[in-house]
Amino acid sequence: MIQGYLDNPYHNLWHAVDTCQSTFYILHILDSQDKASPLFVNADFLNPMDRFVLILSCLGHDLGHPGLTNKLMSDTNSPLSILFNDQSILENYHLLNLTIILSHVDSLTAGSDLANIYAAKNKELAISIILATDMARHSQYVDLLRTRAEILDRKNANASGSDYSVPSSKHSSVSWLSSDSFEDKKLLCALIMKCSDISNTARPFKISERWAIHFSDEMSNQTKFECSLGLASLLTHDSNSNSNSTLNSNDGSCENQLVGRNEDCNTATNLSGLSSSQVVFYNTFSIPLFKAAGDLIPALSFMYKQSLFNCETWKNM
Numbered sequence: 001m002i003q004g005y006l007d008n009p010y011h012n013l014w015h016a017v018d019t020c021q022s023t024f025y026i027l028h029i030l031d032s033q034d035k036a037s038p039l040f041v042n043a044d045f046l047n048p049m050d051r052f053v054l055i056l057s058c059l060g061h062d063l064g065h066p067g068l069t070n071k072l073m074s075d076t077n078s079p080l081s082i083l084f085n086d087q088s089i090l091e092n093y094h095l096l097n098l099t100i101i102l103s104h105v106d107s108l109t110a111g112s113d114l115a116n117i118y119a120a121k122n123k124e125l126a127i128s129i130i131l132a133t134d135m136a137r138h139s140q141y142v143d144l145l146r147t148r149a150e151i152l153d154r155k156n157a158n159a160s161g162s163d164y165s166v167p168s169s170k171h172s173s174v175s176w177l178s179s180d181s182f183e184d185k186k187l188l189c190a191l192i193m194k195c196s197d198i199s200n201t202a203r204p205f206k207i208s209e210r211w212a213i214h215f216s217d218e219m220s221n222q223t224k225f226e227c228s229l230g231l232a233s234l235l236t237h238d239s240n241s242n243s244n245s246t247l248n249s250n251d252g253s254c255e256n257q258l259v260g261r262n263e264d265c266n267t268a269t270n271l272s273g274l275s276s277s278q279v280v281f282y283n284t285f286s287i288p289l290f291k292a293a294g295d296l297i298p299a300l301s302f303m304y305k306q307s308l309f310n311c312e313t314w315k316n317m
């Protein structure tokens, strides 16, 4: 796994470790909830093998990341974009790398205690977890979580006999997860994975700021690479593109705005650009996800609160 990560400024081994640590912490929070609390979310929903799959997926979710975006892969007709038919190119590539590594681990061979990792359901779970990290599909997941929260509010309102507008923080023991639903298991794991993948935006600001700079550095490297290939035109603003920043990673201009990179070959650090791009990133990705996660699992509301604080701090810089 260690050797499988490249020395990128952001998508490197430490991002995988950071994501893994966050997932472990979230599982710990779920396990530590007061079971008598009306806000309890059943942590037993994930059995030990589910957790093993989740942790492995976290460690391997960016394996072999080249420090370039899906959009560049697609625009340049890279071999990977052809191999994966422009569908979640990097995420499928990470999955492939993880599969190759696991195939060489003796303790996972047939007959061992952990060989069950290759059971169909576990493979399906790992695939869904890693593909969920494609940010082009981010809003789909957030919408899915919001819908669950609305249904839960409705159930609670009906249960309490009050009107429909019950505050989301008042979720009762009515669960938003069906114990026998594999789709719900995948959704909960995706929620945990996605929160962990961008958990650096919900860490104390000084730590979060360092991750943001690393991410910006990686994008600057991509800009230099594009310029060296004479692809500067990919960075130009498309006046027909969506100007309200609806999150679609296939929209190059929006992508540039999100990562705060210059739309020309000048890759000098632009701190004012970084702060404004961070605000866009928080408002588009982090805050909606952490809000939806906190509505469903109140024990995770601290991520929402910290992301709001960090966003305000970026705004005031």
Ligand SMILES: [Zn+2]
Pocket: 015, 019, 061, 062, 133, 197
């Ligand atoms: Zn990641």
